[in-house]
Amino acid sequence: MARKWWKEAVVYEIYCKSFCDSNGDGIGDLRGVMSKLHVLADLGVNCIWFTPIYASPQIDNGYDVSDYRSIDPAYGTIDDFKELLDMAHGMGIRVIMDMVLNHSSDEHEWFKESRKSKDNPYRNYYIWQPPKPDGSEPNNWGSYFREGNGSAWEFDETTGEYYLHQYSIKMPDLNWEYEPLRKEIYDMLNWWIDLGVDGFRLDVFTRLKKPAGFPDTNKTPDPVLDRNGFIADGSMCTNVEGIHEIIHELYNEVFGPRDCMTVGEGAGVTHENALGYVSRGREELDMVYHFQLSHRRKYSISADHFRTVQKNWSEVIERGGWSVQYLSNHDSARQVSCYGCDSEEHRASSAKLLATLIHTTPGTPFIYQGEEIGMVNVKYDTIEDYNCCYTLGDYNSMIASGVSPKEAIDTLAPRSRDNARTPYQWNSEENAGFTTGKPWIKVNPKYTEINLEKDLATNDSIFAFYRELTKMRRENPAIIDGKLEFLCEESPDVIAYLRECEEQTLLIIANYSKNTVKFNSPEKVALGKWQRILTNKNNTLPSLEKTRSLLPFEVEIYELKK
Ligand code: GLC
Numbered sequence: 001m002a003r004k005w006w007k008e009a010v011v012y013e014i015y016c017k018s019f020c021d022s023n024g025d026g027i028g029d030l031r032g033v034m035s036k037l038h039v040l041a042d043l044g045v046n047c048i049w050f051t052p053i054y055a056s057p058q059i060d061n062g063y064d065v066s067d068y069r070s071i072d073p074a075y076g077t078i079d080d081f082k083e084l085l086d087m088a089h090g091m092g093i094r095v096i097m098d099m100v101l102n103h104s105s106d107e108h109e110w111f112k113e114s115r116k117s118k119d120n121p122y123r124n125y126y127i128w129q130p131p132k133p134d135g136s137e138p139n140n141w142g143s144y145f146r147e148g149n150g151s152a153w154e155f156d157e158t159t160g161e162y163y164l165h166q167y168s169i170k171m172p173d174l175n176w177e178y179e180p181l182r183k184e185i186y187d188m189l190n191w192w193i194d195l196g197v198d199g200f201r202l203d204v205f206t207r208l209k210k211p212a213g214f215p216d217t218n219k220t221p222d223p224v225l226d227r228n229g230f231i232a233d234g235s236m237c238t239n240v241e242g243i244h245e246i247i248h249e250l251y252n253e254v255f256g257p258r259d260c261m262t263v264g265e266g267a268g269v270t271h272e273n274a275l276g277y278v279s280r281g282r283e284e285l286d287m288v289y290h291f292q293l294s295h296r297r298k299y300s301i302s303a304d305h306f307r308t309v310q311k312n313w314s315e316v317i318e319r320g321g322w323s324v325q326y327l328s329n330h331d332s333a334r335q336v337s338c339y340g341c342d343s344e345e346h347r348a349s350s351a352k353l354l355a356t357l358i359h360t361t362p363g364t365p366f367i368y369q370g371e372e373i374g375m376v377n378v379k380y381d382t383i384e385d386y387n388c389c390y391t392l393g394d395y396n397s398m399i400a401s402g403v404s405p406k407e408a409i410d411t412l413a414p415r416s417r418d419n420a421r422t423p424y425q426w427n428s429e430e431n432a433g434f435t436t437g438k439p440w441i442k443v444n445p446k447y448t449e450i451n452l453e454k455d456l457a458t459n460d461s462i463f464a465f466y467r468e469l470t471k472m473r474r475e476n477p478a479i480i481d482g483k484l485e486f487l488c489e490e491s492p493d494v495i496a497y498l499r500e501c502e503e504q505t506l507l508i509i510a511n512y513s514k515n516t517v518k519f520n521s522p523e524k525v526a527l528g529k530w531q532r533i534l535t536n537k538n539n540t541l542p543s544l545e546k547t548r549s550l551l552p553f554e555v556e557i558y559e560l561k562k
Pocket residue numbers: 060063100167203204265330331
């Protein structure tokens with residue numbers, strides 16, 4: 001059977017607001033994206049994922065949708081979008097849309113209706129509960145964005161009931177128990193497919209189903225972050241029994257018949273439960289975006305952790321599932337700052353090493369905009385310069401519990417989502433070439449040093465290296481189909497593995513450390529005849545002899561000569 005296109009794909013995530021501004025209002029837009037599509041084609045990207053570009057009050061930068069069948073006027077029009085689709089398709093680039101199905105904006109027409117009266121036809125599109133006899137919230141759940149008093153329930157005067165919002169007060173949860181809502185969503189998804197989109201990324205899909213009766217969580221509150229006894233406990237609404245029926249119905253009504261690509265953002269999906277969502281026979285999703293390798297609360301990866309996660313997920317793939325490979329996205333900090341080293345000396349080498357690991361392990365690689373030029377974290381001095389709701393909510397909680405503003409920023413900055421949301425650094429002109437106006441969020445001051453124009457001027461840049469990796473994916477079947485086998489598993493620094501399929505064997509060796517280390521070729525390797533096909537260090541000679549040294553963050557790919 002022919003391979004599905006998405007197994008061969010390299011997906012590029014576009015955070016439109018920060019990508020390229022065509023009209024000087026400081027906000028990236030669709031015309032801006034169109035003007036740069038050729039760069040993505042040159043990079044070897046063949047699918048783009050747009051984070052939400054629908055009409056939205058922008059409380060959570062578009063994850064608060066007020067009209068699912070529109071384009072936010074700040075980004076352009078539906079006609080611009082159609083033009084973009086044609087242009088992308090003409091370059092061999094598919095387009096997938098982010099679908100936020102757990103919640104909408106409170107400014108969505110459905111919610112405006114829903115809150116009007118208890119018998120409004122849209123009442124059950126959302127989750128309403130009466131207060132407890134003493135008038136308090138229906139349970140002790142806290143919201144992730146930690147607004148208001150911290151509760152995940154907001155009281156609405158008009159009808160005297162509370163509505164559920166796992167995220168912002170302005171992002172009420174949709175009620176998937178209610179068939180008319182489900183039908184409305186299926187129609188809308190099919191409408192996007194009719195328009196020509198190639199698939200969907202499903203935002204927080206594991207949280208669509210809520211537990212019957214909305215029981216309290218018995219988790220202990222986090223002394224700094226949880227507030228007034230309300231606890232933001234993700235497990236309460238994640239992978240709740242009945243979630244599979246919802247996803248399967250989505251498959252039957254939309255994904256299956258239309259043969260579109262689906263990737264679910266899988267908070268709470270591990271190698272142990274993944275096959276429930278992604279194995280073929282389940283008829284649910286094509287792949288999940290899991291948080292086992294990279295997690296924004298714990299930014300660290302050891303060689304051991306890398307091996308364990310990759311082994312576990314390669315089993316998921318062998319058993320008929322599929323997965324995503326990535327290290328960063330719009331919700332995380334910059335990967336080279338978190339998992340590599342962003343010093344002048346090591347930035348390029350470590351960025352290339354991380355890219356190699358992601359692009360040569362089993363699954364579909366996702367690139368987050370700016371990663372391909374090694375963009376790094378930013379640090380602002382005052383909270384006013386931050387935008388991310390998590391950062392702002394956590395900041396307020398910390399200040400309320402007596403932490404100083406400086407300490408709060410020092411703690412929150414390294415993991416703020418704003419690290420990933422600073423404007424794309426196109427060149428060393430004002431505002432990094434992102435806009436001729438005032439950018440909606442400050443540009444990272446490192447842009448004079450780190451920008452695309454600079455990378456395009458040399459052939460050993462990070463960008464050029466990514467281009468090599470995407471080309472290798474097109475040319476080397478083992479990268480997609482090869483079985484994964486780790487070597488030197490006891491090593492704390494060296495990550496080495498084979499990818500082996502019928503046609504080909506590849507070997508990847510990486511020194512995941514700042515030191516020069518020894519590498520002892522296992523017999524299996526030393527006996528073979530290998531050709532080096534990629535390296536991130538100039539002027540080194542290929543060598544797989546018994547013992548050699550590897551430079552800091554050195555990475556190489558070899559092919560076995562038969
Ligand atoms: C997902 C998105 C994130 C958003 C949240 C709520 O995690 O990636 O950006 O804030 O869902 O929609």
